[in-house]
Amino acid sequence: MNFADQIYSATDSATQDRAQAIRDQLRDAIVDRRLAPGTKLSEGEVGTLFDVSRTVARAALQMLSFEGLVRTERNRGAFVANPSPEEARQVFASRRLIEPGIAIAACGRVTAADIAAFKAQLDEEGRFIAERGPNARRSEIRASGDFHLLLAAVAGNAILQRFMEELVARSSLVIALYGRSGISACGHSEHTEIVGALGSGDCGRASLLMLHHLDHIEADLDLRVRASPALREALDF
Amino acid sequence: MNFADQIYSATDSATQDRAQAIRDQLRDAIVDRRLAPGTKLSEGEVGTLFDVSRTVARAALQMLSFEGLVRTERNRGAFVANPSPEEARQVFASRRLIEPGIAIAACGRVTAADIAAFKAQLDEEGRFIAERGPNARRSEIRASGDFHLLLAAVAGNAILQRFMEELVARSSLVIALYGRSGISACGHSEHTEIVGALGSGDCGRASLLMLHHLDHIEADLDLRVRASPALREALDF
DNA sequence: GCAAAAAAGATTGCATACGATTTGTGTATA
DNA sequence: TATACACAAATCGTATGCAATCTTTTTTGC
Numbered sequence: 001m002n003f004a005d006q007i008y009s010a011t012d013s014a015t016q017d018r019a020q021a022i023r024d025q026l027r028d029a030i031v032d033r034r035l036a037p038g039t040k041l042s043e044g045e046v047g048t049l050f051d052v053s054r055t056v057a058r059a060a061l062q063m064l065s066f067e068g069l070v071r072t073e074r075n076r077g078a079f080v081a082n083p084s085p086e087e088a089r090q091v092f093a094s095r096r097l098i099e100p101g102i103a104i105a106a107c108g109r110v111t112a113a114d115i116a117a118f119k120a121q122l123d124e125e126g127r128f129i130a131e132r133g134p135n136a137r138r139s140e141i142r143a144s145g146d147f148h149l150l151l152a153a154v155a156g157n158a159i160l161q162r163f164m165e166e167l168v169a170r171s172s173l174v175i176a177l178y179g180r181s182g183i184s185a186c187g188h189s190e191h192t193e194i195v196g197a198l199g200s201g202d203c204g205r206a207s208l209l210m211l212h213h214l215d216h217i218e219a220d221l222d223l224r225v226r227a228s229p230a231l232r233e234a235l236d237f
Numbered sequence: 238m239n240f241a242d243q244i245y246s247a248t249d250s251a252t253q254d255r256a257q258a259i260r261d262q263l264r265d266a267i268v269d270r271r272l273a274p275g276t277k278l279s280e281g282e283v284g285t286l287f288d289v290s291r292t293v294a295r296a297a298l299q300m301l302s303f304e305g306l307v308r309t310e311r312n313r314g315a316f317v318a319n320p321s322p323e324e325a326r327q328v329f330a331s332r333r334l335i336e337p338g339i340a341i342a343a344c345g346r347v348t349a350a351d352i353a354a355f356k357a358q359l360d361e362e363g364r365f366i367a368e369r370g371p372n373a374r375r376s377e378i379r380a381s382g383d384f385h386l387l388l389a390a391v392a393g394n395a396i397l398q399r400f401m402e403e404l405v406a407r408s409s410l411v412i413a414l415y416g417r418s419g420i421s422a423c424g425h426s427e428h429t430e431i432v433g434a435l436g437s438g439d440c441g442r443a444s445l446l447m448l449h450h451l452d453h454i455e456a457d458l459d460l461r462v463r464a465s466p467a468l469r470e471a472l473d474f
Numbered sequence: 475g476c477a478a479a480a481a482a483g484a485t486t487g488c489a490t491a492c493g494a495t496t497t498g499t500g501t502a503t504a
Numbered sequence: 505t506a507t508a509c510a511c512a513a514a515t516c517g518t519a520t521g522c523a524a525t526c527t528t529t530t531t532t533g534c
Contacts, residue, residue, distance in 0.1 A: 017311070017517070017518095018517095018518090042484090042485065042486090043485075043486070044484090044485075044486095052518080052519090053518060053519045053520070054486090054519085054520085055292075055517085055518055055519065055520090056517085056518070056519090058486090058487095059296075059299065062296065062299065062300075063299075063303070066300070066303050068396070074254070074486080074487085074525090074526095075485075075486050075487075075524080075525045075526055076485080076486075076525090076526070076527090077485065077486070087395075087396075090394045090395060090396050090397075091396060093342075093394055093397075094394060094396045094397050094400075097334075097335060097338040097339075097397070098334060098335065101334040102334075105330075157327045157330055157331060158324075158327060159305070159324075159327050159328060159331045159404075159407075160327070160330075160331050160334070163331075163400055167396075170396075254487070254488090255487090255488090279514090279515065279516090280515075280516070281514090281515075281516095289488080289489090290488060290489045290490070291489085291490090291516090292487085292488060292489065292490090293487090293488070293489090295516090295517095311495090311516080311517085312494080312495050312496055312515075312516050312517075313495090313496070313497090313515080313516080314515065314516070
């Protein structure tokens with residue numbers, strides 16, 4: 001368990017019900033792309049899978065729907081979200097607006113312990129990049145997201161942290177869908193640079209590096225529509 | 238019905254179930270302070286009030302909980318949120334981070350029809366300020382929030398728009414709790430200035446005006462804790 | 475053989491029921 | 505009188521059942 005996960009637990013596992021636990025597992029599966037976009041998530045299926053009633057499964061799906069990871073259609077069911085290129089652009093526009101500010105806030109509050117946590121996070125990223133295979137690639141995307149979540153946690157604004165959780169999760173979907181290549185190594189080095197700026201207290205540089213980093217990630221996406229947009233939508237692709 | 242409401246409906250009323258309708262009514266009541274912070278919202282009570290089963294009432298309360306307008310405690314129930322001063326600061330920190338960017342985005346996309354809608358919105362604000370009495374004051378806070386929501390709608394980013402809906406709703410709570418005086422007239426004139434900047438295409442100025450506007454709103458709050466902070470927290474005040 | 479209509483099947487929307495947990499009250503005892 | 509215990513009331517957490525809606529398949533007519 002890495003540090004971001006710990007923070008995550010600290011925020012969420014103090015919670016109430018089984019629905020949240022199911023939501024977390026489903027979210028992980030979606031973000032890791034074990035559940036492909038468009039996959040149907042029927043209440044009954046989810047319920048039996050996690051050994052709870054439809055009531056609880058339904059609550060979990062509702063939460064994911066709020067986060068934008070699942071799309072529900074009345075009387076039809078829930079499906080893993082399939083973000084359109086336009087949605088993808090909006091996700092990154094939102095991140096470009098928010099994350100430079102988060103970097104500045106984090107820079108103003110970062111402690112030595114935080115820096116150590118960042119270093120550990122970077123190490124983990126490096127390990128996944130060194131590995132090969134589809135599983136490593138999944139872990140890579142996830143670890144990259146965890147870096148941004150850790151930054152948001154350090155920034156110390158719970159509201160922005162939750163926004164970032166949503167944006168990072170949706171970004172993972174977008175990257176899995178539209179990602180072109182191995183931004184990974186490049187992204188990793190940029191993460192390292194950002195941590196460097198944080199460590200040396202250069203907040204302006206951290207903010208600017210973050211902005212460029214996001215630009216690079218988005219530049220690696222192929223957001224051209226493949227088929228007719230109307231058709232794609234009609235077919236749920 | 239003003240323009241922001243229309244956009245709101247267009248976004249949300251195309252939705253599915255009665256739970257959302259109930260959520261909207263409850264949210265309005267909370268934002269308008271007809272439901273005071275700390276008020277208990279029992280599932281059964283809400284259900285009978287809206288003539289639905291607890292299942293539906295529960296779903297509505299869950300949604301409000303996600304938006305931060307309601308706080309739920311396991312086996313105890315749901316309560317209208319009672320944001321702490323720290324939470325209030327985080328709300329405004331988030332808005333200072335996001336809204337100047339939204340102003341720029343809106344400035345780049347604003348149409349003549351949008352400007353007309355802004356003017357209508359400003360007129361409505363002015364009417365409420367001219368009126369007196371507690372109801373007028375409520376309407377005033379609401380209208381002021383609607384201005385910001387309209388701006389977010391014009392900006393054209395659905396994700397940021399949703400974030401703003403949450404932030405504006407929570408701000409209304411915060412202002413109702415910690416607001417000191419009549420920022421109203423001052424806020425109104427600032428709104429007018431922002432629309433002016435939008436109309437003349439001066440995006441930088443619109444962004445800056447927004448930032449100052451938010452600073453003014455927050456400066457009007459009295460965020461000093463009244464009793465011992467630990468006690469207040471323990472007592473949920 | 476093909477298209478349209480009808481029936482069957484599956485899934486959600488919602489209500490209700492029951493057990494579990496918490497809170498409030500009353501009584502007995504020190 | 506104050507405290508501790510026990511019981512009762514209220515509320516939530518969850519499961520399940522039925523009706524409504526949508527999808528798919530089968531049947532029927534041309």
